[in-house]
Amino acid sequence: ALPIIQLFHKPNMMKVQVISRENIQPSSPTPKHLKKFNLCLLDQLIPAPYAPIVLFYPNLNDVKLREKSSLLKKSLAQTLSSFYPLAGRFRDELSIDCNDQGVNYVTTNVNCHLIDYLNKPNLESISQFLPCQPPFKVLGVGDYVTNIQINVFECGGIAIGLCIAHKVLDGAGLSTFLKNWSGLVTCPNLMANYFFPSDDLWLRDTSMIMWSSMFKKGNFVTKRFVFNDSAIDNLKRMSTSAHIKYPTKVEVVSSFIWKCLIASNKKSNSLLTHIVNLRKRATPALPENILGNLIWLSSAKNNNAKRYVELADLVNQVRKSISRIDDGYVKRLRGDEGCSLMRKSLKEIGDFCSKGANHYGFSSWCKFGFYDIDFGFGKPIWVSSISSKCSFFMNLIILMESNRCDNGIEAWVTLDEEEMNMLVDNQELLVFASVDPSPLPFYLSR
Structure with a gap:
């Protein structure tokens, strides 16, 4: 019997029923000389099995469900011919067996209307739209690289949940895959291993020491803090200084959240890290469509x-830290001193956190174009991360674009419950951000 996943969503209990499970294979076979895909060195940096994402699509064009399903499957099969590693299985920790066994593809029915759900979504329920349920297991030999779940609401709206192995692609790579699947861009560049070759797991082992200083026990919860256009404009004005005349929205939102966390915490030392996309940092720039974790x-x-x-002081600190990762830094990472530079960088972060400093890890998903992903039945009404409610995690902040306004940001903040309560009570924060508002555009919210 196929399972029924129950989601306790007020005011009604929502049920998600699995209708089918199948493997979607590439439309054309992978050539024999491409059957083994070697991961790049930087793929070892991130410990998380997945960076899950859910895209919600309303049924605005009254496209029949059968047409949507056929369109998604056919275009996915075509895309996998170019993104053939995503249709394979893990061979070991350094490579993928591109055997064309296909993507784990799940279809479900949801017994409510999409707009009703999005009017006040329960963040903990979002993970039920994913094909893999948290806490995510460590990926091993023979595991799927790609897992996709198509959730169909009573109204014909759809939520597409993806769990693609993080060690195969980062946010930019996920964007490239989704754009290709929806017909927006051409084939991927599968040469990440050329730029950062790897034949052993030294970076995994080194980075795990650093990550172990950041992860901790606690009662972790996730909340969304939404900054609209005017709030961001005001933060930019407050951040302008002789050092920085034109701060970006990611810089000001990151720094403002950091400022509020500092104010609500007893510890004086803290560290903010940001995931930096190396593609645009190099000169000439590395291809934007490279599949892999081109990050530091x-x-x-x-x-x-x-x-x-x-x-303004914190914005200056954040700008300086990101600016250090420039073309010269990328050249050093790729050069003879790359190994020692990486070890030194990770050790400095780990040592600072080990001495009791609070760490806040930021990752920006802005400008990846997720809201432009149109499979032929319109663009998504909401693109979401998931709640990370668990007992062992790290302080994590994911910045995503907001669909409620043109230039807004949703900050998905995961903290220990005690620290989260102090943050939510921070009056300065509440002047600029709304806590867990409906993600629906204003013309649809109730």
Whole structure:
């Protein structure tokens, strides 16, 4: 019997019933000389099995469900011919067996209307739209690289949930895959291993020491803090200084959340890290469509014993930390001193966190174009991450574009419950951000 997943969503209990499970294979076979795909060195950096994402599509064009299903499957099969590693299985920790066995493809029915669900979504229920349920297991030999779940609401709306192995692609790579699947761009570049070759697991082992200093026990919860256009404009004005005349929205939102966390925490030392996309940092720029984790970590420290810190000072710190990862830095990462540079960088971060500093890890998904993904039945009404409610995690903030306004940001903040309660009570934060509002555009929200 196929399972029924129950989601406790007020005011009604929502049920998600699995209708089918199948493997979607590439429309054309992978050539024999491409059957083994070697992962790149930087694929070892991120410990998370997946970076899950869910895209919600309303039934605005009254396209029949059968047409949507056929369109999604056919275009996916065609896409997998170019993205053939995604249709394979893990051979070991360094490579993928591109055997064309296909993507794990699940279809479900949801017994409510999409708009009703999105009017006030329960963040903990979003994971039920995914084909893999948290806590995610460590991926091993023979596991799927790609898992997709198509959730069909009573109204004909659809939620597409994806769990693709993080060690195969980062946010930019996920964007490239989704754009190709929806017909927006051409084939991927599968040469990440050329830029950062790997034949052993030294970076995995080194990075795990650093990550172990960041993960901790606690009662972790996730909340969304939504900053609209005017709030971001005001934060930019507050952040402008002689050092930085034109701060970006990611810089000001990251720094403002950091400022509020510093104010609500008893510890004086803290560290902010940001995932930095190396593609545009190199000169000439690396191809934007490279599949792999072309990323590194920037780090900004706050050693100020005072709990009040000027926003402009933190923005300057964040800008400086990211700016250090420039063309020269990328060349050094790829050169003879790359190994020692990576070890030194990760050790500095790990040592600072091990001494009791609070770490806040930021990752920006802005400008990846997720809201432009149109499979032929319109663009998504909401693109979401998931709640990370668990007892062992790290302080994590994912920045995503907001569909409620043109230039807004949704910050998906995961903290220990005690620290989250202090953050939610921060009056300065509440002036600029709304906590867990409906993600629906204003003309649809009730």
